[in-house]
Amino acid sequence: MKKKITVALAAIGIVAMGAGGARYLKNDTAAAVVQPSAPIVTELARSETFTVRRTDLRFTVPLAGTLRPVDQTTLKSEVAAKVSEVLAQEGQPVKKGDVLVRLDTEDLTSWLNERVANLESAKAQLALAEKNRSMKLSLQQKGYAAQASVDEVESAYRTSQANVRAMQAQVDLARKALENAVVRAPMDGFVSERAVSPGDKVPVDGKLAVLIDLSRLEIEAPVPTNEIALVAVGQMAAFRVPGLEGREFTGRVERINPTTKSGSRSIPVYIQVENGDKVLRGGMFASGDIVVREIRNVVAVPPEAVRGDQSQRYVLKLDGDRVARQPVEVAKDATATLVAVASGLSEGDTIVSAPSIVLEPGTPVRIGSR
Template sequence: MIDAARTDGPAAKPRRRLLLPLLIAGALAAGGVAWKVTSSHDAVSPAAASLPPAERAVELSPVELTRMAPRRLTELVRLSGSVKPMEQSMVKSEVAARLVEVPVREGQAVRKGEVLARFDTVELQAKLDEKLSNLEGAKAQLVLADKTRAKNLALRQKDIVSETNMDQAQSTFRFQQATVAALEAQVDLARKALRDAVVASPIDGTVAERAVNPGETLAVNAKMFSVVDLSRVEVEAAVPADDVARLKPGQTVRLRVEGFGERDFSGQIARINPMARAGTRAIPVYIVLDNADGALRGGMFAAGDAVVDEVEGAFALPPAAVRHDQDGDFVLVVSGGRVERRKVEVLGAWSRGDLVEVRGLADGDLAVTAPLPGLTAGRAVKVVDS
């Protein structure tokens, strides 16, 4: 151990002498770099600090601004309901008889007057013949009563018959007159029953329901067919009372119907029910739509919007863009790299308060629409990409 220390001692001294200058040179170089950085920082900071805060440009992103352009504003009320035919006829039996023919089925198009069914007319014809015979007998009795009355009148003038006989003859004549009139009415009813044995469609349309079959004996007023006209349909929509006040007949409604994708159907409000539905407090509103192609069917669900108000060429902003001070309403507009105060007049709210229509802005104005309380007129701004 002692020999090794002795051997290394002389060699270590020259190495220490070489390392010392190197360490000194490195320390000086590091100090010079630090001095340069500090000097550069001290040279820039006073210039930046000398810029007043009010002159520093506020950076605004495009989402905080709106380029003004005239637009169409519409106020809408949401509507939904089921499609119903405008005209629907329930065909019922007018006679008590047996059906012998039913030539139509559900879904078949029919014209007004087209035969839907036929009844057996044997019994109906027999009843008519009976009424006609009774009528002929009554007419013969009326002729006899008239002759008897005339004879009694002539004899009474000669004072051959009593006043009582004359009154009796007159009464018999009038009774026979009433009997003839009653039998004539019965004959008319029998003829009508014979005509009603042929059941015809009362309207142009489509057979929606067939409730009878050949061979059935029906009573009077029995349900037979339902015929609907789909050329015009209506939607019955239940609207909350708060929205009904803004609706009126004639307003345009745009509807979409399940099963038709993005196809729009245009209609108009035809009527508004004066009574609210019990339990819901909603008021039925009836919308009429033309359906010339027959695409819409009863029972389909439709939903859309009624245009209750509309204006063209308007300027509108979110409510947060309109500011207020002692001088009134105004909007901040970016022009020439600075914010300007632009006085405006608020004309009304649209889209349930999401937009306000204003007067005082021009096409192309760049309005600040973001809620930036610290931004004031005269400030320098810079629009940057987000």
């Protein structure tokens, strides 16, 4: 009997424990359902966002061409002579008036002396003709000389005058030739080519040297005919030169050719470049852009950051730690990298710039360090 009572009590205890466990499990499940889950935060890389700023928009036409000196001269001999001395070497800087080449003056001096002697002879003949003329005129006034004899001495006098003038011209020419035997630089610049050496014989108009001025250069850049209407004289250009990395140079549109270049559908545009430090050289290749229009101080964002269609444009703007859909009015002015925003954004706003990222408004976000 005692054994039966013990078994009954044990069974009652097991039932009680089961009931208590059931209550515990029920309460624990309810707690799990009530507890809210943590929101999922989307992390954005800094490269996937853009801080709105004010900037200048530049609309450009690409340029590419070769630099060449604006002022360049080929020095040629004005007399036929032998080269006695060459004082300029290729690459040497020279000043206006510096002696570059000396020609042999022996023959030129002899020629000058001969012309001077001829001039003196002509002057002596003129003096005699003038004396005869004066005598005949005096006799004519007294009635002792016929008109024919007077005319004869008058003609001889005028002929002598003409001979003196002719001989004087030859003397001047010989003296000028002697002066031209010393060839001087007509401007400041650099010797780019030396065409003669001492002992060479050069004819009249023979090439002696080439002198260039590097202070002003010019780029001849072909512009396609479908873009030439955008280019105008006075517009600025920015360009770079291989080998001078890290430097950007500027120039100005000086002239526009009225016709297309032969064999192409492009029109040459000439861009003048000031080269005060002489770092640019003739023959260097230049590439860059002509600034055909510029809009200053506008709010601008990357074009890929603007979403929606023509009827409703918007950007994903970071509002605190969440994303908001911000309507914007996009202006017509746009470059390849920036588009102007007329309204809807302010300087300093942060927006999502990566077009592949799609986020619903209110999504929690944070910007990572990468």
